[in-house]
Amino acid sequence: MSNATQELKTDQLFINLGPQHPSTHGVLRIGLTIEGEVIVKAIPDIGYLHRGTEKLAEVRNYHHCVVLTDRWDYVSAMPNNLVFCLAAEKLMGVKTTPRADALRVIMCEMNRVASHLLFFGTYGIDLGAYTPFLYAFREREMVLDLFEMICGARLTYNYIRLGGVMVDAGPDWLKRTTEFVEYFKPRLDEYDTLLTYNPIFMARTKEVGIVTAAEAVDWALSGPNLRGSGVDHDVRKSDPYSGYENYDFDVPLGKTGSCWDRYFCRVQEMRQSIRIIEQAIAKLPEGPFMASGVAKIPKPAPGEAYAHVEGSRGDLGIYLASDGGISPYRMHVHAPSFINLAMLQEKLVGMKVSDVIALLGSIDIVLGEVDR
Amino acid sequence: MTAPNPEDKKVPQPAKVPEPVAATPAAAPAAAPKAVPPKYVPPVPVLNHKNGRLIEDRFTTWPTQVFANRWSRPGFQWGAGMLVAIFGGLAVTGIVVGELATWADKFYAALSSFAASKGLSALFVEGVWTMIKVLIVLHIVLINGLWSIWWERKISAHIQSRVGPTYAGSPKGWNFHGWAQTAIDGIKLLLKEDITPAAADKWVHALAPGLVVAPCIIAFAPVLFGDNMAAASLDIGTLYIFAVAGISVIGIVMAGWASGNKYSLLGGLRGAAQIVSYELPRGFSVVPVLMFAGSLDLQIISNAQAGYWHGIIPRWFIFYPVVGQIAFVIFLISSVAETNRTPFDIPEAESELVSGFHTEYSGMKWSIFFLAEYAYVLLGSFLLATFFLGGGASPINAAPFTLIPSWMWMLGKAMLMMFVFLWVRWTLPRFRVDQLMDFTWKFLLPWSFVNIAIAGLYLAFWFK
Numbered sequence: 110m111s112n113a114t115q116e117l118k119t120d121q122l123f124i125n126l127g128p129q130h131p132s133t134h135g136v137l138r139i140g141l142t143i144e145g146e147v148i149v150k151a152i153p154d155i156g157y158l159h160r161g162t163e164k165l166a167e168v169r170n171y172h173h174c175v176v177l178t179d180r181w182d183y184v185s186a187m188p189n190n191l192v193f194c195l196a197a198e199k200l201m202g203v204k205t206t207p208r209a210d211a212l213r214v215i216m217c218e219m220n221r222v223a224s225h226l227l228f229f230g231t232y233g234i235d236l237g238a239y240t241p242f243l244y245a246f247r248e249r250e251m252v253l254d255l256f257e258m259i260c261g262a263r264l265t266y267n268y269i270r271l272g273g274v275m276v277d278a279g280p281d282w283l284k285r286t287t288e289f290v291e292y293f294k295p296r297l298d299e300y301d302t303l304l305t306y307n308p309i310f311m312a313r314t315k316e317v318g319i320v321t322a323a324e325a326v327d328w329a330l331s332g333p334n335l336r337g338s339g340v341d342h343d344v345r346k347s348d349p350y351s352g353y354e355n356y357d358f359d360v361p362l363g364k365t366g367s368c369w370d371r372y373f374c375r376v377q378e379m380r381q382s383i384r385i386i387e388q389a390i391a392k393l394p395e396g397p398f399m400a401s402g403v404a405k406i407p408k409p410a411p412g413e414a415y416a417h418v419e420g421s422r423g424d425l426g427i428y429l430a431s432d433g434g435i436s437p438y439r440m441h442v443h444a445p446s447f448i449n450l451a452m453l454q455e456k457l458v459g460m461k462v463s464d465v466i467a468l469l470g471s472i473d474i475v476l477g478e479v480d481r
Numbered sequence: 482m483t484a485p486n487p488e489d490k491k492v493p494q495p496a497k498v499p500e501p502v503a504a505t506p507a508a509a510p511a512a513a514p515k516a517v518p519p520k521y522v523p524p525v526p527v528l529n530h531k532n533g534r535l536i537e538d539r540f541t542t543w544p545t546q547v548f549a550n551r552w553s554r555p556g557f558q559w560g561a562g563m564l565v566a567i568f569g570g571l572a573v574t575g576i577v578v579g580e581l582a583t584w585a586d587k588f589y590a591a592l593s594s595f596a597a598s599k600g601l602s603a604l605f606v607e608g609v610w611t612m613i614k615v616l617i618v619l620h621i622v623l624i625n626g627l628w629s630i631w632w633e634r635k636i637s638a639h640i641q642s643r644v645g646p647t648y649a650g651s652p653k654g655w656n657f658h659g660w661a662q663t664a665i666d667g668i669k670l671l672l673k674e675d676i677t678p679a680a681a682d683k684w685v686h687a688l689a690p691g692l693v694v695a696p697c698i699i700a701f702a703p704v705l706f707g708d709n710m711a712a713a714s715l716d717i718g719t720l721y722i723f724a725v726a727g728i729s730v731i732g733i734v735m736a737g738w739a740s741g742n743k744y745s746l747l748g749g750l751r752g753a754a755q756i757v758s759y760e761l762p763r764g765f766s767v768v769p770v771l772m773f774a775g776s777l778d779l780q781i782i783s784n785a786q787a788g789y790w791h792g793i794i795p796r797w798f799i800f801y802p803v804v805g806q807i808a809f810v811i812f813l814i815s816s817v818a819e820t821n822r823t824p825f826d827i828p829e830a831e832s833e834l835v836s837g838f839h840t841e842y843s844g845m846k847w848s849i850f851f852l853a854e855y856a857y858v859l860l861g862s863f864l865l866a867t868f869f870l871g872g873g874a875s876p877i878n879a880a881p882f883t884l885i886p887s888w889m890w891m892l893g894k895a896m897l898m899m900f901v902f903l904w905v906r907w908t909l910p911r912f913r914v915d916q917l918m919d920f921t922w923k924f925l926l927p928w929s930f931v932n933i934a935i936a937g938l939y940l941a942f943w944f945k
Contacts, residue, residue, distance in 0.1 A: 124743045131835060146747075146914055187649070237823050237911025242639035247544055254543070292545045309824055310910045345535045401518040447615075462834075463827070 119144060121454070128157045132235050132466045137475030139453070139469075143462060151457035151465075169345040171197050171271055171407045174437065179265035181442060182478040185224035185421035187216045190269035195350060195416035196429040197271050200409035203402060206393040209273035210352040215286070216256075216268060217351075217387045218382040222293070223252040224421035225375045225382075228473045232372060233304055233468040236313050241304045243290060248296055251289050258282055271407065273399030285388055289318040290383055290390075297380055305376060314369035318456060318468035321366055328452045329446045332423025333374040334472060338366030344419035351418075356385045368471035375473070406435050422446050422473060446478040544642070554881070570884045572881070575889035582709040582888075583936045614712040622856045629855045630663045640907045673844035678743025681841060689739060690842070690849035692732030697856045700725040704863050705779040709887025718779040719771065723764055726819070726860065729754040729853065733821075733838050734851070739840035748837020751827050751914055756819060760920060762925035763815035766808045769936030770798050770868045784873025792878055799872035804939060808867045811925050813898075816861035817905060821852055824909040827917060838846045850893045858902050859895070866894035 127138035136157035142150035162177045169177065174197075178189040191213055198205065205213075253263040256302035259282050260268040260275055268275045278286075304310055325338035335342055341417030342358045345353040360415070361377030363370025409431045423445025432438040449472050457465055551557050578584075589610060596606045633645070635658065638645030646659025677686055703718035705711045710794050729752055737749015771777060774785040788796045799805045818825035827837075834840070840851045866872065871894075873887025912920065 122743055124747075233910065237826065238909060239637075239823075240641050243643065247642055251543055251545075288543075288545055304910070307910060309912060312916055313910060384742075397521065399521060401521055423549050461913060461915065480774055 115390070119476060121149060122318045126465065127154075132470065134231060134474060135296065137469075137474065137476055138448075139457070139465065139481070141457070141462070142229045146461045146463075147396075147463065148460050148462065151454055154468035155447075155448075155450070155476070155479050160478045163228070163440050163442060163480050166437050170434055170435045171201075171409075171437070172405075175270060176265075176267050177346060179267055180477060181444065181481055182224075182420065182422060182425070182446065182475045183264055184227050185220045186264065186266050187213075187220035187269060188418050188420035188425055189364070190267065191217055191351070192416055192420070192425050192427045193429075194269050194271050195418065196407070196414045196427045197407070198344050199301075199416055200412060200413035200429055200431050201271070201401050201403070201407055202409075203272050205273055205351075205400050206397050206398045207352070209400065211389050211393050212274045212278055213269055213351045215386055215393075216266075216274070216354065217275065217277070219252050219255065219286075219391070220333045221382045221387055221421045222379050222386075223249045224467045225379050226252075227371075228375055228470075229300060229304070230377035231471045232473075236310060238304060238307075238310070241300065244296070244300065244303065246291055253291070255282065255286055255289060258285065263265065266338045269467045270399070272401075273397070278393075283393070286386070287390060290386055294380075294383060297376065297383075299378065312470065314467055315367050317460070317464045318471060319366050320452065320456070324452075325366060325403045328464070329448050330423070332420070332422065333371055333378060334449050336360060337371035337374045337471075339363055344424055345416055351415070353385075356388050358382075358385050359419060367432060368467050371471045371473075408433060410434055415441065420445060422475065422478065423449060440481055442478075444478045445478075446474040446479060450474050450479055484584045485699045490663040521525055536703070551842035552633055571889070572885055574886045576881075578886065580886045581707060582890070585710070606839050611778065618704075618712045619698060621706075622698050622701060622852070622859070626852045626855050627663045629669070629858060629899060629903075630666070630851070631660065632791075633906075634659075634662065634902065637815045637907045667682035667848065670844055675844040675846060676841075678741050678841050680741040682741070685735050685739035686841075687846070689732045690846045690853075692735060693729045694732075694849050694853040695855070696728040696732075697853050697860060698858060699789050701856075703779055704860065705783055705872060705891065706863070707886065707891045708783070709778065709780065709890055711893075714780060715778065717777045719767060719777040719782075720878050721758065722860070722864065724859070727756070727760055729857075736842070737838040744834045744838050745838050748840070751834075752821060752838055752849045754914075755821070755825065755827060755917060758819040758921045759825075759925075762811050762929045763819060765929035765933065766811035766925065767868055768817065768929075768933050769801075769804050769808050772933070772936050772940060773798060778848055779867050779872075780806070783874075784807070786871040787874055788876045795871050795874060795876055795878075797869060797874070799869040801939070804932055804936045806871065807928060807935075809865070811929050811932070812868065813865060813901065815921075816865065817902060818917075820856070820857040820861060820902070822858070822902065823906045824907075824911050825917060826911055827914055858899055862895040862902065863891070865898040870894045872900075 122222030124141050124143060125138060125142050128131040128136040133139070138154040138157065140150075140152040140154060141148055160180065162180060175190055175193055178193045179186040181189050186257070217444055226245040226249040230242035230249075233239070233245075240311045248373050256266055257263045258269070258277055260266050262268075263338050285415045319327075320334070320338050322338045322340050325335050325340055330338070331342070339362050341360060341362055344350075345358075346360060359380045361374050361381065410433055411433045413428065413430040415426060417424055417427075424443065425445055426443030428439075428441040429437050430439040453469065453472070456468060460468065485923075495749065587608075592609065593606050596603070635645045637643075646662035648656055649659045649662040649665050650656030651661075683926055699720045702713040703711050703715040711718070733756070734749045735754040737745045737747075737752065740746070770782060775784040776782060776785075786795070786797045790796055790800075794800055797805070799809045827834075829896075830886055839847055873891045875882045875885065875890055
């Protein structure tokens with residue numbers, strides 16, 4: 110009898126999810142030990158996209174560092190530019206103009222829309238729905254066209270510069286942006302009917318990967334991952350920058366902290382971003398788009414500065430220390446993707462293999478930001 | 482984007498571009514000696530280095546432009562007219578050609594008389610006739626692969642606001658909607674390297690695609706393509722099709738196991754569990770139909786649906802109140818699950834298992850899996866048309882429609898069902914393994930039992 114039970118004992122299987130896998134959104138590797146379809150152990154492994162941008166910043170001057178920031182979270186590079194510029198401007202004591210602030214807000218919110226659209230599309234693909242991906246990319250393409258129109262780049266913009274922005278937004282660009290905004294609003298309802306309230310989609314995500322509010326705070330989650338658990342924290346509200354206090358917008362919150370809540374938070378955030386863009390375009394102040402007094406090669410006085418913004422993935426912070434030289438003495442990035450990723454190791458245990466994809470997709474990591 | 486340089490010179494604007502670049506360095510030294518903040522001369526807003534030319538072209542492809550007044554676009558009008566012409570042409574062709582079964586009978590009679598004049602035995606006639614039928618069925622399966630893959634690509638493209646294949650065909654303008662795309666893909670797949678992984682079990686790996694595709698070709702034997710148009714007229718046609726088609730799952734398990742890949746193994750196991758589970762509701766959902774028709778023979782099932790209630794509503798099994806609709810939906814869902822297509826594509830879940838059991842297949846072996854998948858879609862479509870949509874019967878009891886021969890109605894209904902298969906695939910997300918099992922065992926199977934009970938009540942009280 111004991112012999113028979115021993116024979117029935119199943120072996121555990123170790124599978125590598127990544128670094129080359131369709132659903133890891135980059136080069137994340139998760140070592141999964143599975144028993145049948147159930148996961149008994151999960152070890153996330155990062156570092157495949159490490160490029161040492163924080164170290165590189167120490168040998169570049171401040172203007173050049175803005176270029177480095179584009180490469181962290183490459184699907185939403187505007188907030189990266191912004192956070193570095195905010196920190197450096199704090200160091201240098203530069204005050205930006207109202208028009209530059211408004212343009213920065215417009216760009217960041219448009220980039221948030223683009224980033225959440227990418228999330229929406231790829232999350233659909235992760236769960237087997239291919240069509241949302243192309244719908245999302247159709248609209249994301251319009252945002253990227255607008256970015257290309259204003260700054261010539263579609264992914265790594267380097268648009269937000271120290272002291273302001275690269276170029277002014279002309280009337281033509283603003284007209285196109287308004288056109289996009291008007292076009293995009295009904296599309297969001299279309300997405301809801303296509304994917305958000307799809308019964309299969311809800312069955313796949315509503316009960317999966319539940320993170321309670323207390324857990325979310327303990328893991329220092331931020332962004333939609335935190336708000337999906339019902340914690341009302343948004344840097345745009347709690348610590349406004351670039352004039353976010355002037356805009357009227359809501360912070361969408363989830364209820365249970367499931368994958369669906371995190372997903373839905375992002376979809377709702379797109380509506381709020383559209384609201385902010387509309388307001389910002391409506392009351393775009395006149396004036397210069399670049400502050401005066403930014404040197405070609407800035408040498409801020411010795412000191413340190415921390416700035417954080419609500420990036421597309423959460424509380425994106427940057428710590429800059431200056432020793433009075435032309436390069437930052439030290440730069441450190443508080444990367445939300447990296448911190449959000451930390452919960453995988455514990456959360457994955459006990460899940461099905463399919464749920465790994467659902468959870469990983471709902472965290473919405475970008476490996477460029479995780480590894481930097 | 483350096484290519485359109487010659488065109489740049491035609492546009493007057495680019496001449497302005499160097500001005501701001503030159504202006505800013507000139508302004509800076511002039512202002513510097515005064516020790517006041519340099520007067521910043523904002524550059525003229527330049528859209529991009531091409532001065533907006535490139536981007537202006539792109540705005541014509543914005544959805545806001547493309548979607549505006551789509552019916553005023555010549556492409557839409559032309560396409561609508563073309564569709565009407567295709568359907569009308571097909572209908573006229575059908576009326577002219579008439580029933581194919583009569584042509585087949587004439588051919589068989591000619592063959593018999595030819596054999597009699599040459600003094601050949603009746604066995605020879607039967608042999609040649611069987612060979613012809615086998616070849617026809619085989620080619621239906623093969624041509625279906627070409628057709629349905631192209632069709633799926635076009636349908637998925639238009640669902641996803643793309644256009645799909647447009648180039649393949651001929652360079653001289655005969656590339657009608659990329660009609661030759663699948664044929665050319667097939668040539669490509671034939672020429673591709675056939676890789677057998679080092680960890681694979683060589684023989685099983687090579688045998689698996691064959692074991693998947695062979696049963697589904699065999700299963701086509703009793704399938705009805707029109708009135709009296711089946712390769713083999715079997716009394717137990719329904720049972721035969723389900724039994725033979727069930728063999729394919731062995732090929733999937735073999736493919737998953739023999740690939741020597743953990744993802745493939747998981748895919749193969751998932752496939753086995755899924756297909757075996759969905760066999761049950763699929764079989765039971767047809768039982769009401771069999772009860773009403775009183776036979777397993779597809780021809781008799783088709784004949785039982787002839788006629789119209791009140792001269793208007795066709796007496797198809799799908800129009801039997803409650804029972805017909807439940808049976809139809811369960812059979813449709815189970816058929817989609819049997820073919821491993823989204824939302825039931827967990828054996829080959831691309832985003833989880835990296836295409837599951839056919840991860841390690843390449844070239845022609847891989848395409849054989851797809852041939853089998855589309856053959857099963859066709860099989861399911863024809864079965865749906867036969868069981869629930871009245872076989873070759875016309876939906877409208879009026880002159881031009883009743884003249885169209887049964888094989889054309891059958892084909893049309895099967896294509897309609899195939900469209901549903903493709904439509905579902907490009908709309909829905911994928912189930913999870915346990916949800917999939919819950920769905921069949923806790924939902925579909927009980928309801929198919931209930932359905933059988935209701936059908937029994939109908940037979941006892943209504944169709945007395």
